[in-house]
Amino acid sequence: MRRGLQVLGRKASRSSGGALGGKVNATPPIAAFSSDSSITVDLSKAFDTHNLDSAPPTSATATKEELVEYLRLMYTMRRMEITCDTEYKTRTIRGFCHLYDGQEAVAVGVNSALDLNDSWITSYRCHCVALSRGSTVEQIISELFGFKEGTVKGKGGSMHFYSKSHNFYGGQGIVGAQVPVGTGLAFANRYKTPPGENMPVAIAMYGDGAANQGQIWEAANMAALWKLPMIFCIENNQYGMGTSIERSSSNTKYFTMGNRIPGIRMDGMNVVAVREGMKFVKDFVGSGNGPLFVEMNTYRYHGHSMSDPGTTYRNRDEIVQTRSTRDPIEWVKKNLIEHSLLSPDDVKEMEKHIRKEVQDALKKAKAGSQPPLEELFKDIYCDDKGGNQYPPYIRMPDRTKSRTFA
């Protein structure tokens, strides 16, 4: 239920000022109004557009149930990533591990705006997207342990989560490689949709470090020519591994990188802003207007990966300040509490419950086991129905087919 708010029609605002281009200076606003079961969020400063005649609304409503759901999901993501950090430090998880804490609002916002028909592909920082699309905490942690109970049977690891049934295409180890693949997914969506209907969209998320790649422009060019329902989503967490955006990019306004392709920048720490923005984007590209460049202004608390302490290229003060002023989970909690939708105790209980859930999932995951050796040869070739099949010209795993003179 919304109480008398004027909806200001925004027109062709070309990169209006005051948007969250800076790093740590803008605090997302607390909602001004609330009813018994919903709040209204002011989004007037949350969006910047480029070459767009329309824009997402300047305010949005979020019901209590929605907010609670966002909080639950974000907090689960946060606890899961912290658990991964701890497990990595005890060497139960090894190899690559890129953590997403701080950026939860992006994943949750995108997840709430898109539906399961929309294809989603992202980079190696994919644990939380995997959680949104098809995996449970237990499966994710199992996968990080390398156990067969994991999402991809222990054969993928941190960077290669995947779920076809949820239209989640990973999980990519190579920086930027997911973008042309995502454009292909958009192409498939357009190809399969009868004309006149809204197409399911495809979103490829990549980082500011990948944003300057040539292949991304090539894919964007094709997407624009063919008017594909493609969302090029840049998760700008201000640092590409250890390089700040000012040092890595001549143009730090990544949403303008499409040149004539329109773009929009949104506050990635505000889950409602992300949701509203992505709803707008989905409508825009799904109706055949061509691709959009979407920049999520966000922040990661951890270093680039577990090998990176994260403090050698940025000031610790910056991290602390972001945590205290722009933390996405704190924002939702504050909104819930200040508008009396939930008491602080309730929030604490929920947090406790989620912690316990994650701990239980960790324990269950630890009880898993590595995949058997036969798994090595599966999921490489498949038959017509997608099941595993060994073509006759493959000798493994049956060595008797090898001709040896023993």
Add this chain to the structure above:
Amino acid sequence: MTWLGKSRRVVHLCLFPNGLRAGTGKSRSSVGRLLEHGPLPASPVFPHGRRSISCGKRNNRISTFPQVSRLACFQPGAAALSSSQRSFTSLPPHQVVGLPALSPTMEHGTIASWTKKEGDSFGPGDVICEIETDKAVVSFDAQDEGILAKILVQPSAGEVRVGQPIMVTVEDAANVAAFANFSPDAAVPAPPKAAAPSPAASTPAPSTPSPPPSPPPSPPTSAAAGVSLLGYPGRVFASPLAKTLAGQLGHDLRAIPGTGPNGRVLAADVREYVPPVVAERPTETIPPEAVRASAPAHASTVEKVAGAPIHGAGSTDYPVSEAGRGVAARLTVAKQTVPHYYLTVDLELDKLLSLRETLNKELGEKEMGLSVNDFLLKAAALASKKVPEANASWHGDFVRQYHTVDVNLVLGVGDGLLAPVIRNVDSKGLRALSAEVAGLLGGAERGELSEEALQTGTFTLINVGMYGVKAVAPIVSLPQACVLGVGAIENRVVPAAAPPKGEAAGEGEGEVYRVVPGVTVTLSCDHRVIDGAVGAQWLSAFKSLVEEPMTLLL
């Protein structure tokens, strides 16, 4: 550095005397165990009110410990060592934190400094301490809120293993006091082993009552692709076409010499290969002194065929057969363990040679004549009878003296050497000895020596005179005590002895020198069995037998 909510707390005197902890010693959590309590009933998502926290069974309160989640999930970003099921404890809920692996290769670290003190609270992102790793000084950040209850490792403690407990954290400030005298149970738990970068073994966190992750199976050791044909069944290094051709032509790949890189058998090699018509005779390369080991059975199972040579860039590899390797091993042991010493003497063979001529004339043309070697054999055997201590063997705490003299005579056959045994040399006549030696030689040449013939005797004789070698100092053949090496017979100039009365003066009476056929023999002895005096006695007996061969009759 921004410190959030730093609250200093005075550490109270411990409210619970040590006795409390001692009483529940067994159940007290040892290092690295989270407190975790039995499964609680599922609570609704938003329960009303909190549960009370109390600690200590002795308080006789119903201990309703906080929810599992709060304790178990509490992770101040540290290496939380495993969790365990606990039903009660005397300490308030806490977490013992071990030294984290701040980099994947970190094994040890030193606490450089503690940024937080005991009683300080911290929040996510706060630095708790600075840890010096092998690479750099890295800050250890907290990931959650908490309060530092107890510091276990001070900077002065030096290097600490990854996983060793360094601090105790709690959630509730009131619980800090309980840990004033906390010390971990065990000295150091098994820290998570840092596996080598090999993908193989990443061991899980230390085992706990809760089922630990099963250790990954070690990858199957890749079977060594046998590069060389070593004479036993295995993968032959050959090109696929060569394999096919060999199969078609019915050749054994193992027998085909390879001319490809690393000795690979190529198709051309297979085409050119002509299998031998006659079965290859065993080519054992047994050096003179090392005869078969005592067990004859061993010899029969030994692989006799050595593999084909492998041609490399600047060299050729000749694979050593099983027998050859065994011989090499025995020789090494003999040379390394037996305290050798060598006694040398020059012999004058003039009388022996003239006696030999006489005897051979008697035997006539039909028979093979006696050789000098036969005389020497007999002399050696009789010398062994005269000095029986030399006809012995070392057995650690006793020395075995033999009653018969069985001599291994080392024969050169083709490329190799054999040392068949002649039994009871001391009691055989020269003719019999000669015939036996001839028989053995013939048998060796034909490769027909039986196992019996190749056993170890009590003495060994090696004659290298045919090669013109002046002297040889052989290696004692275990378990024998000595071995005689005979050199080449050559005419030597020796000082003239004063001719005894009555001798013919044909040899140059008044001359200073005379020319005699001489030979140098060397006796190698095992000093454990024969000391120098005994060896010298033997040699002197041998010398008198050889230089006065008539005494062989005695």
